[in-house]
Amino acid sequence: MIKLNNVSKWYGQFQVLTDCTTHVSKGEVVVVCGPSGSGKSTLIKTVNGLEPFEKGEIIVDGISVGDPNTNLSKLRARIGMVFQNFELFPHLTIRQNLTIAQVKVLGRTEEEATERGLKYLDRVGLLAQKDKFPGQLSGGQQQRVAIARALSMDPIAMLFDEPTSALDPEMINEVLDVMVGLAQEGMTMMVVTHEMGFAKKVANRIVFMDKGVIVEDCAKDEFFTAARSERARDFLAKII
Numbered sequence: 001m002i003k004l005n006n007v008s009k010w011y012g013q014f015q016v017l018t019d020c021t022t023h024v025s026k027g028e029v030v031v032v033c034g035p036s037g038s039g040k041s042t043l044i045k046t047v048n049g050l051e052p053f054e055k056g057e058i059i060v061d062g063i064s065v066g067d068p069n070t071n072l073s074k075l076r077a078r079i080g081m082v083f084q085n086f087e088l089f090p091h092l093t094i095r096q097n098l099t100i101a102q103v104k105v106l107g108r109t110e111e112e113a114t115e116r117g118l119k120y121l122d123r124v125g126l127l128a129q130k131d132k133f134p135g136q137l138s139g140g141q142q143q144r145v146a147i148a149r150a151l152s153m154d155p156i157a158m159l160f161d162e163p164t165s166a167l168d169p170e171m172i173n174e175v176l177d178v179m180v181g182l183a184q185e186g187m188t189m190m191v192v193t194h195e196m197g198f199a200k201k202v203a204n205r206i207v208f209m210d211k212g213v214i215v216e217d218c219a220k221d222e223f224f225t226a227a228r229s230e231r232a233r234d235f236l237a238k239i240i
């Protein structure tokens, strides 16, 4: 579903990604972890074309992301992305947040979009909040709305960039529970997170990055029991 072949990227003179190669198969959950500044956000943003890259190739569902002829907005509409800071529209109600892209990007009617949006809002347990504004919800609730909004677009895959790292500790699990449910239903997911409990529960593979390089890319059990690199072992020792 997602394939990266030798992707390299520079911010000016600074090389942020070096020859990154990995993949996410259909129905697979890949957790990306590594120290702060190692390039995880940059990597995940290249997958849906939010960040350009200079070398290598990224193929999503058969479409080349780096090809100048690729319609990136069309591709992006099919990939759900959930960020650290929720990124809901503050001036729109929860219901409007859920429907706006369905109507504007997918051309659904207001009625279809509302039905679909509220179905997912119900699924994340927040149907009763539909007429509130984002600022009236807790961080954990806002992040669940952001997930429901992404799901309303019928994505072929979901990308998460540290979805729980801006949350108070007591709200982390309500978001992780939604993500675990998605993973168990077979959603294709690439998840940047340091929540190793989540990784242990649902990840198929773990990608460990350091200084823009994919240092490890292996099955979950192998990563936790026999991480080959010293850097990965150091990282695990610090966070677990």
Ligand code: ADP
Pocket (backbone or CB within 6 Å): 011, 016, 034, 035, 036, 037, 038, 039, 040, 041, 042, 043
């Ligand atoms: P991570 O998500 O692993 O913390 P990032 O992908 O955000 O890492 O950043 C990787 C490196 O690239 C960091 O050194 C960061 O300072 C740098 N960086 C990120 N965004 C930019 C940018 N827009 N311009 C220049 N440097 C950037």
Ligand code: MG
Pocket (backbone or CB within 6 Å): 040, 041, 042, 161, 162
């Ligand atoms: Mg980041």
